[in-house]
Amino acid sequence: MFNEAKNFIQTYYEETGQSEQELAARLIEVEQQILTQGTYEHTLDELTYGAKMAWRNSNKCIGRLFWQSLNVLDKRDIHSEASIFEALLEHIEFATNNGRIRPTITVFSAQDIRIWNHQLIRYAGYETDNGIIGDPDSVAFTKVCQNLGWEGNNGLFDVLPLVIQLKDNPPKLFDIPEASILEVPIRHPEFDWFTDLGLKWYAVPMISNMKLEVGGISYVAAPFNGWYMGTEIGARNLADDNRYNMLPTIAEHMGLNTKSNASLWKDRALVELNVAVLHSYKEDGVSIVDHHTAAQQFKRFEANEIEAGRNVTGNWSWLIPPLSPATTHIFHKPYTNEKKTPNYFYQKEPY
Ligand code: HEM
Ligand SMILES: N/C(=N/c1cccc(CO[C@@H]2CCNC2)c1)c1cccs1
Numbered sequence: 001m002f003n004e005a006k007n008f009i010q011t012y013y014e015e016t017g018q019s020e021q022e023l024a025a026r027l028i029e030v031e032q033q034i035l036t037q038g039t040y041e042h043t044l045d046e047l048t049y050g051a052k053m054a055w056r057n058s059n060k061c062i063g064r065l066f067w068q069s070l071n072v073l074d075k076r077d078i079h080s081e082a083s084i085f086e087a088l089l090e091h092i093e094f095a096t097n098n099g100r101i102r103p104t105i106t107v108f109s110a111q112d113i114r115i116w117n118h119q120l121i122r123y124a125g126y127e128t129d130n131g132i133i134g135d136p137d138s139v140a141f142t143k144v145c146q147n148l149g150w151e152g153n154n155g156l157f158d159v160l161p162l163v164i165q166l167k168d169n170p171p172k173l174f175d176i177p178e179a180s181i182l183e184v185p186i187r188h189p190e191f192d193w194f195t196d197l198g199l200k201w202y203a204v205p206m207i208s209n210m211k212l213e214v215g216g217i218s219y220v221a222a223p224f225n226g227w228y229m230g231t232e233i234g235a236r237n238l239a240d241d242n243r244y245n246m247l248p249t250i251a252e253h254m255g256l257n258t259k260s261n262a263s264l265w266k267d268r269a270l271v272e273l274n275v276a277v278l279h280s281y282k283e284d285g286v287s288i289v290d291h292h293t294a295a296q297q298f299k300r301f302e303a304n305e306i307e308a309g310r311n312v313t314g315n316w317s318w319l320i321p322p323l324s325p326a327t328t329h330i331f332h333k334p335y336t337n338e339k340k341t342p343n344y345f346y347q348k349e350p351y
Contacts, residue, residue: 001216005030005040008215008342012049039110042214048072050214051105051222054342056305059335060318062294063226065301070224071095071104081164081172084113088120088162088223089180095225096182096204101287105224107212113221114350116144116163116171120206120223121181124158134158136242144351148173157183157200165350184284186238188276193253199246201233201277203286209349214342224344227287229294234274235322246273274323291321295328313338 006027013023033040042050048070056067071094075087087106095104118141125138132139134156142160146152150161150173159181165171182203188194208223238244247269251258254272256265281288289297298319305312314335325331 001039002031002034004216004341005034008050009046011053012046016049039217042217044074047074047076047107047214050342051107051212051224054212054214054344055224057313057340057343059313059315059337059339062229062298062319062321062330063289065297065304066103067301069103071102073104073106075106076109079109079112079166081166081174084108084115084164084166084221085162085172085174088115088164089176091223091225092120092176092180092204092206095206096180099182099203099284099286101204101225101227103224103226105212105222107219108221110217110219112167114165114171115208115221115223116165116350117141117160117208120162120208120225121176121202121204122160123156123202124152124160126152126154128154135237135244141351145173156198159202171350182286184280184286186276186280188272189279191253191272191276194250194272194276197246197249197253199238199244201237203281205232207344209347210344211347212342212344220347222344227289228281229289229291229321230274230278230281231291231321231323234277235270238277239270239273270323291323292328295321295330299329311336311338313340 009026009030010023030040051072052067052070055061055070056064058064073091073094078084078087091104091106095102122138123135124142125132125134125136126142127139133154138160142152145161145163148163148171152158159176161173161175163171163173183200184203186194186199186201204225205228206223206225212219212222236243238246247266248258250269250273251265254269256268257263258265278288278290302312312335315337316330316335319330319335321328
């Protein structure tokens with residue numbers, strides 16, 4: 001652990017221009033803590049910078065240009081399910097900010113808390129005799145919630161409860177107040193019939209099942225949010241045939257020939273769905289980025305990193321957007337998928 005701690009603290013001090021003397025003193029302190037307690041505690045500044053570095057090192061993320069502007073909420077001192085629920089509501093409110101989304105991470109104490117949700121706000125998926133209602137991606141977790149007593153409503157867009165577990169206690173469920181959940185009804189700038197599809201999506205993506213690793217310490221409950229890139233909603237969540245599978249319906253309404261692949265009906269429906277998503281979020285003043293702008297921002301990130309003397313790492317297959325990937329520069333160049341730390345990692349599902 002001391003090796004990982006030393007590497008992180010050294011890099012942190014170098015990148016923030018703190019003196020060799022301060023570094024040496026801090027390293028002695030950390031070594032002492034590890035020797036006597038088996039671990040050490042990050043200062044707020046170390047934790048804050050570590051969370052930002054972890055974003056900077058996230059190879060699958062196209063949004064890394066803004067890594068230094070991450071808001072870090074330190075909640076390492078709370079240890080009851082109720083106060084964790086309160087902190088999560090605080091995160092949701094602060095991050096949502098009435099639509100002017102603030103990229104934010106809340107860090108809970110390193111080991112004894114788990115949030116079972118994949119995202120703080122996500123729609124339920126119900127398996128019924130005549131198919132799946134809601135988000136197919138949520139079917140397994142929805143069953144877990146129902147086994148824990150959650151009813152659900154068999155709706156298309158039922159927001160799942162927060163499931164919070166302390167140590168090895170049974171998890172506790174908490175409903176998120178509707179007032180805290182900002183959603184965007186999806187309409188199209190030209191096709192008036194689009195509204196009748198009854199589609200909407202939530203404003204803020206908040207990943208809550210990954211762990212933040214900084215200097216040898218793993219924060220297994222550290223939910224983080226940014227804003228959406230439009231294609232995530234328009235080219236995947238509402239488009240995939242194993243998600244909301246809207247392309248055939250949209251193509252029908254557009255009067256396209258869905259009997260022939262060569263009519264490119266799927267592609268035309270896909271573009272209009274993505275146009276509708278971007279139009280709706282923008283009209284409602286909810287932060288969102290289109291995949292062309294996001295790629296241009298990523299290009300600026302690459303230049304900044306080279307300028308800072310760091311090599312750019314990335315996971316090409318995740319960085320290219322799912323719609324018109326070859327229209328971005330990312331498609332036309334290779335990226336090394338070298339894993340640096342601090343970083344965000346997958347971890348075993350607690351259920
Ligand atoms: C600010 C706006 C942001 C945008 C537009 C953005 C965009 C994206 C997109 C499109 C993906 C791929 C998701 C998918 O294909 O399912 C992604 C992945 C990822 N992003 Fe970002 N991101 C943003 C902010 C952040 C922040 C604040 C963090 C953490 C502090 C972060 C960490 C990650 C990580 C760890 C992944 C990979 C997730 C996985 O492995 O499943 N991003 N991002
Ligand atoms: N825009 C975003 N998109 C995502 C970022 C990370 C993960 C995901 C969802 O990943 C799922 C697992 C693989 N694809 C879907 C979406 C952000 C969420 C939190 C901060 S930015």
